[in-house]
Amino acid sequence: MGQTLYQKLKKLHEVRQFDDGSSLILIDRIMLHERTGSVALSNMLSENRNIAAPKTVFSTIDHIVDTKPGRPDISRMPGGMVFIDEMHRVSKAFGIRLYGADDDRQGIVHVIAPEQGIALPGITIVCPDSHTCTLGAMGALAWGIGSTDCEHALATRTLRIPQFKQMRIRLTGKKPKWLTSKDVVINLISRFGADFATGFVIEFAGSVVEEMEIEERLTLCNMGVEFAAFTAIIAPDHKTIEYARGRPFAPKGEDALIAEAHWASLVSDINASFDVDLEVDVSEIAPMITWGTSPEHAISVDEVLPDQRSDLADVFKYVGLRPHEPIRGQRIDGAFIGSCTNSRLSDLRRAASILKGRKVKSEIRAICAPGSKEVKISAEAEGLDKIFLEAGFEWHEAGCAFCFYAGGETFSPGSRVISSTNRNFEGRQGPGVCTHIASPETVAWSAVNGQISDVREAYE
């Protein structure tokens, strides 16, 4: 019997197995951010615990730091400075790297990890943040953890994980040119349900995944957690290897040759078996948008909302929409392009190609927050900032920005916002704010039209 990619990654890191089938796994890299990392580190400090390998820990400030143009190093959340100050203090005390608000390597933790070569194929990487599964797109075993597990990983360089079932989702068929990996993953979640992958590691595979660039794959894996998966992974291929090559923390010289040869072997064997093996034809998928308060409440932009059901009553009430109403044409008040799902250079380029020469409807507040300083600098070098600004978008500093609300400034209560983020929970972007998640292209095109719109029109 062959091995799956997941089994290979696990085997490479398995320090020991326990009688109950769980395993102690070596953790190669740990990422932290100020919101939860500060909690884990200060707790360790007060309990007098050591970090086993400080050089393998990388931290940044992304969640509650202000992203207003030319920001000072302050929090946009009232009382939030506690976390930023504490992060600086404890990082220093432990001697770990911290990319603060004024560092050129700063950005959303899941964006800078591949960008800096911290997340590499074949490694294990964890972070006290649920979207760490994003990094599975690099061929890494990456997952989100809580604070206690984070302290455990910091203190012991290991984590204990139970046995997971394995699911492969092969994406096949001819991908229409406007179809994004965001549409695909929203479609999967709405088709199968937000808890479909509970207890599973998902491997995304198939011709459509092979065709995807790394940044599109990062978007795909990012939403693995919205599918309830332990994590998502994609086998590294020549694109992954080229993407990683030469990045600051990627191996160099002779080491790079050895590493790259090793990475190329990290694929599921042909005769490997999965507990669930699905094939999904993407050729029929239309641009997707969420209408409710769970990522599973999603439809094609040209569909109508579902029937009334008892469990949806509160959802309809919150979003202010009725059963059987079309989603297309719903007026919007805000538009946001950013977040660890869709804030990389290719996302901004695609959104800019739609905004170029066009204007956002004047009553809409539209914001773009690049995922990292490096993305921002690159985008500005090719003039994307001007396209966004001329179209009427605000051009922000790097960070999580309006992806989630922690207090402070946001969209006004009751507003309808179209957003390239990953969660449409009640109040996620602010009290009473109704979030519709979609691809950056759909966000841009809807902002131009002042209403939820079918991005296919933009390509006609």
Add this chain to the structure above:
Amino acid sequence: MKPFTNHIGVALPLLADNLNTDVIIPSREMKRVSKVGLANGLFANIRYSDGNRKPDPEFLLNHPNYHTASILILGRNAGCGSSREHAVWALADYGFRVVLAESFASIFYNNCVANGVLPITLDRSSIEAIADWVRIDPTSHHLSANLEKCTLETVDNSFEFVITPLARRMLLNGLAPIDLTLEDKVLIDCFIAEDMRERQWLYSVSD
């Protein structure tokens, strides 16, 4: 950590599906870098009806019958969303010791176990039957969770649940996971020494 053997208490039958950690504790309620003092922020968005923290009578926990609830009943995909352990800290701080659900998000499940809160998974029809029974008279219809026997009991019914042996052992003994693992320190060090030879490319970059 407080060991968990058994617990009898008032159950709060919310039964919601996809109840996420932002609902359990909104981000703005996580004002400090510590684990305690979070009970006030528990369910803040749905528990209070205005900025003055006036209890919203619509929310079940505010009903006198449920004030002392210590067993939370949810639907599927409980604790999905953000990894914030504050969700479990807030529950524990309020006094919750058991969460019963149809299925759990994996980070939340681990966080429960790490903090002495027992996560119990049962099928939908059992959960609904239990909730219906609780609603008849929440103040006297207490649930009893027994981790030694792995049962959840009403007065006239007993439901067996499955929990991983590791989670069970940690809860029963109130084990701090770090100390448990550090017992294997020699093993870990040997593994790393070997790994450094195998994957020198990884160790050479960050040091």
